[in-house]
Amino acid sequence: MENTFPEIADLLHSVAIHADEASYRRLFDIFFPSLNRFTLYFLRSRELAEESASDTMIALWEHREKLAEIDNIRVWLFVIARNKCFNMLKYRQARSTVPLDLVPVEINFPANDPEQICINSEMRKLMAKAVNTLPQRCKIIFKLVKEEGLGYNEVADILHISSRTVDAQLVTAFRKITQSIRLDYAEPTRNF
Amino acid sequence: MDALITHLLARKLSGEATAEEKAQLDQLLTRNPEAVYYAELMTQLWDEGKIRAGTNTDAAWLKHISRHKPAFH
Numbered sequence: 001m002e003n004t005f006p007e008i009a010d011l012l013h014s015v016a017i018h019a020d021e022a023s024y025r026r027l028f029d030i031f032f033p034s035l036n037r038f039t040l041y042f043l044r045s046r047e048l049a050e051e052s053a054s055d056t057m058i059a060l061w062e063h064r065e066k067l068a069e070i071d072n073i074r075v076w077l078f079v080i081a082r083n084k085c086f087n088m089l090k091y092r093q094a095r096s097t098v099p100l101d102l103v104p105v106e107i108n109f110p111a112n113d114p115e116q117i118c119i120n121s122e123m124r125k126l127m128a129k130a131v132n133t134l135p136q137r138c139k140i141i142f143k144l145v146k147e148e149g150l151g152y153n154e155v156a157d158i159l160h161i162s163s164r165t166v167d168a169q170l171v172t173a174f175r176k177i178t179q180s181i182r183l184d185y186a187e188p189t190r191n192f
Numbered sequence: 193m194d195a196l197i198t199h200l201l202a203r204k205l206s207g208e209a210t211a212e213e214k215a216q217l218d219q220l221l222t223r224n225p226e227a228v229y230y231a232e233l234m235t236q237l238w239d240e241g242k243i244r245a246g247t248n249t250d251a252a253w254l255k256h257i258s259r260h261k262p263a264f265h
Contacts, residue, residue: 021264025253032256033247050252051259058260127237145206146238152208170202171195177237178193178230 008073015060016067024061031074032057034148035081041140042085052088056081074150078158123181130180134173141166142173193230196220201231205238 008030014023035056040049059080060067070076134142144155145166156163193201200217203209209217221228257264 028253028256029247029249032249032252036252050255054252054256054259057256058263061260061263123233127233149207152206167199167203167208170206171199174198174202174234175193175195178198178234181230181233 012067012073015064019064024064027060028057031060031077034074035077037147038078038144039081039085041143042082043088048088052081052084055084072154072157075154075157078150078154082158126180127177130177131173134176138169138173141169145170193227194220194224197224197227197231201234205235 008027011023011027011030014020015027032053035053036050039052039056040046043049043052056077060073060077063070067073131139131142140159141155144150144158145152150158152163152166155161155166197217197220200209200213200220204214204217221231
């Protein structure tokens with residue numbers, strides 16, 4: 001995402017040095033939608049999710065004088081959002097050993113794009129079902145990498161897990177999804 | 193699908209694959225036509241979720257500044 005928004009560093013600088021509200025507004029545009037989706041995975045209430053994302057964003061403004069110390073602003077924001085969600089879910093004691101498996105997550109697939117003829121509606125249903133029946137932790141990881149474009153290390157930092165775990169969980173997700181759409185007429189898949 | 197292909201495909205789509213890994217995946221796919229089918233579908237599924245930039249945040253912004261009024265002067 002940093003590549004999509006090359007101006008992030010400049011915006012952070014304007015906020016840090018000049019308390020520039022217009023730059024903050026632009027950062028809000030860039031980060032708020034992602035944070036709101038993220039908090040919605042955990043809280044499942046649009047209102048609570050939006051409030052948590054809003055309270056996360058304001059932390060950026062309130063910490064503006066110390067922004068230079070933050071290494072990766074996106075990870076920083078997601079960690080704050082995660083903590084807000086877990087606090088709200090009353091996992092106060094367990095911030096670093098998050099019971100991710102207990103967190104319900106829903107993944108929605110966008111409506112069919114008629115240009116894309118390869119995935120038909122039956123397949124889409126099967127794939128969506130496969131994704132939604134993944135273990136919760138696996139599903140959150142899949143979603144953060146796929147939909148938010150986060151890197152393995154970033155997801156690892158946000159969820160307090162190792163990047164090897166992220167890698168392994170994505171492989172699990174891919175395996176289950178491809179199994180769900182296995183061709184009936186294909187020869188049995190050989191796994192050596 | 194072959195475990196190694198699955199692993200390399202996951203790394204490629206998530207932008208984590210090295211140049212060597214991408215080349216290795218392409219190599220494996222040329223010898224494994226069935227996997228090409230799954231790789232194609234996974235690629236499509238992956239790209240569908242791409243988050244479109246430019247979500248309208250006007251309403252959220254107004255709520256945000258009203259909720260955190262004291263933070264702004």
